[in-house]
Amino acid sequence: MAERSLALKIWLVEDEPADHALVRMSLDELGLPWSLEITSDGQEALQHIQSQQVALPHLVLLDLSLPGYSGLEVLRHLRAEERWRTVPVVVLSTSNRQSDVSECYRAGANTFVRKPIGYQGLLGDLRILHEYWARLACLDSSLGEAAS
Amino acid sequence: MSELVPILIIADQTEERIAYRQLFARDQFRIFLCASVAEGLVCLNERTYACILCDLENPEKDAMQLTQVLRSDPRLNRIPLLFTSCRGISQHLCQNCFDCGLYDCLDKPFDLQLLRRKMRVFASLFMQRQKVEQQRSLLEAVLANTHEGVAVYDAQGEFHYRNAIWEVLCEADPAAVAEEVKLLRCALLEGRSDSVDLELSCRILCLRLRALSGEFAEGKVVATICDVTAERLQERRMRARQQELEMFAHVASHDLRAPLRHLTAFTEILSSQLNDPGPQVASTLNTIQAATHRLRGLVDCLQQYAEAGRPSKSVRLVSLEQVVRETWETLSRPEATLHLQGPLPSVFGSPSGLGQLLQNLLQNALKFVSSGRIPEVWIWSTSSREGVTLHVRDNGIGIPMQHRQRIFEVFQRLHGREVYAGDGIGLSVCQRVMEQHGGSIEVLSDGLTGSTFLLHFPRRVHGGALTGT
Structure with a gap:
């Protein structure tokens, strides 16, 4: 299947500036088309979700420990909003507790990824995530065009 | 050597007093002789006796007074009283005296050896009563000097006994304690629990129940209660401190991971950005990477330690x-x-x-x-x-x-x-x-x-x- 040059719109909800930089660097290095929007705290993330002006991203990368509201609370609010209901959410967390993983899936996460230790690990994870969700986003837009 | 048993003899005739002394000379009695009921009442104030033998010329006159005094004083009303008289004792007096606790009436002349035997029986009863009394006193002294409140409840949940400390410890709300005893009794019978902590006016009391065993148990339970305020507060402080430490270890291990990840990732990036770093820089990078690796191991340990202290949900x-x-x-x-x-x-x-x-x-x-x-x-x-x-x-x-x-x-x-x-x-x-x-x-x-x-x-x-x- 021919790749469409769709720029994947990613919303990163993460309070660590170093993680912002690492995600940016990884996406650059992967050479894939992307656009990144960043929110650094739970309260802002809720406002973002509730705002009707915000264009929906193709993918949400959500950290669990955020100031204000936790990532889990953000996820619950997100899934409660009709228009956000089908936006894919990948939880990125340092936690390896099974209870955290289960809670996230129960709250509507699509994937739970443990934050990799090294840069190469992050590159690998982001490559897979990007390819997978970009393909799905492409498929969605093709279906949308076909239907119209 | 066995103790001499005190006997009080009231006889108004001098010859009778001498005769009684001789009669009991070979027995293990300590004889106290009085010439009148009035004198006998003074003696009764001073000590207790195994028996009172009253030999009066005119019993009708003084007998009622003596029996009434003995009857009205709880300390004396269990002392056996034995009347003898040569004038005969009227049926009317006998009835009155028996109503007042009289044990026996003997008309003279009577068999002296029979009297001695009777007195020995009274002496033996007295000794047994003394022994029971001593044991009771000892038990009461022990129960009065323990730090614990002790109570015995019967099968219907009514008090059978309680010591003074029990009263003191429960005085803030005896009804609440009684209710707890009732609940704990059910728990004890069902084998669930035998103790409970209850808070009573700023005190923490540990109530413990045990089924009484033995011949006269009849469904009774022994309850003990003690003030454990200091211990429990100390335990709570320790527990809170332990939880704080566990929380600290967990948060530390969790929060240390973010900078550790960044350190690892950026060292990797730096390493890849330096095309030909030269031996000195390469060695420095290696040292940083080794230290980061070691730090990661320590954080893992800290987390493992924190996890080990957390109560398990799947037991x-x-x-x-x-x-x-x-x-x-x-x-x-x-x-x-x-x-x-x-x-x-x-x-x-x-x-x-x-x-x-x-x-x-x-x-x-x-x-x-x-x-x-x-x-x-x-x-x-x-x-x-x-x-x-x-x-x-x-x-x-x-x-x-x-x-x-x-x-x-x-x-x-x-x-x-x-x-x-x-x-x-x-x-x-x-x-x-x-x-x-x-x-x-x-x-x-x-x-x-x-x-x-x-x-x-x-x-x-x-x-x-x-x-x-």
Whole structure:
């Protein structure tokens, strides 16, 4: 299947500036088309979700420990909003507790990824995530065009 | 030598008094002689008697006075009273006297030996009563001088007895205590629990119940109550401190991970950005990477330690034998030998916690061995009234006895990292797991020929948390 040059719109909800930089660097290095929007705290993330002006991203990368509201609370609010209901959410967390993983899936996460230790690990994870969700986003837009 | 039994004889004729003294001279009696009822009443004030023998010329005149005094005084009303008279005792007087507690009337002349026998019976009863009284006094003194409140409730839940401390401790709300006793009695009969803490006007009281056993138990229960305010507050402070520490360890291990990840990732990026760093820079980067790796190990340890202290949600009956076998499977080196002297018991506990415990112990047994020596591990169990003990013995380098406490402290190591790798966390995790199971761990070693770790699991108690079978 021919790749469409769709720029994947990613919303990163993460309070660590170093993680912002690492995600940016990884996406650059992967050479894939992307656009990144960043929110650094739970309260802002809720406002973002509730705002009707915000264009929906193709993918949400959500950290669990955020100031204000936790990532889990953000996820619950997100899934409660009709228009956000089908936006894919990948939880990125340092936690390896099974209870955290289960809670996230129960709250509507699509994937739970443990934050990799090294840069190469992050590159690998982001490559897979990007390819997978970009393909799905492409498929969605093709279906949308076909239907119209 | 047996004690002389005091007898009071009231006889108004001098010859009679002399005759009575002679009659009882060979008996174990101490005779007190009085010439009148008035004199006898003075004597009665001074001591208690095994019996009063009253021999009056004119009994009608004084007998009623004497019997009424004896009857009205609880201290005296159990003293047997025996009347003798040569004038005969009227039926009317006899009836009155018997109503007042009179034991016998003898008309003169009477059989002297019969009188002696009667007096001996009274003396024997007196001695028995004295003995019972002494035991009762002793028991009361013990119960009055204990720190615990003691009460006995009958099968209907009514008080049968309570000591003074019970009254003092329960005075704030006796009804609440009675209600707790009722509830605890049901719990005791159903085998659920035998003690409960209750808070009464700023005091914490520990109420404990026990079914009374023995011939006259008749469904009675013995309740004890004691003030445990200081102990409980201390326990609460300790628990709060422990929770704080656990929270700290958890947060520290969690929050340390973010900068650690960044350190690792950016060092990697830096390393890849330097095309040809040269030997000195490469060595510096290697050092940073090694230190980061080591820091990651320590954070992992900290997390493991924090996890070991957290109460387990999945508690069930765990077969120690199965845990030992499974753990050995994952660790064993082909040359190492396990001598499992089963069967090993099962204990109530956390499967993951117990797995971690055995893994750490067996790993140590395989690791701390002199070079060239084949590791061997012996595992067996013993049982006692208190619980079960799992023994894990190895043929390693042993632990000098002066370090047998230190080895259970977090990050404590007895050997350099270059000799035996490790972070000094394994045994402190073991100790935390045993504490979580209500048990303890100790080590026996001569410091030369191996160590034996003893894991004590307490026997399961009703209402207890993590306990052994």
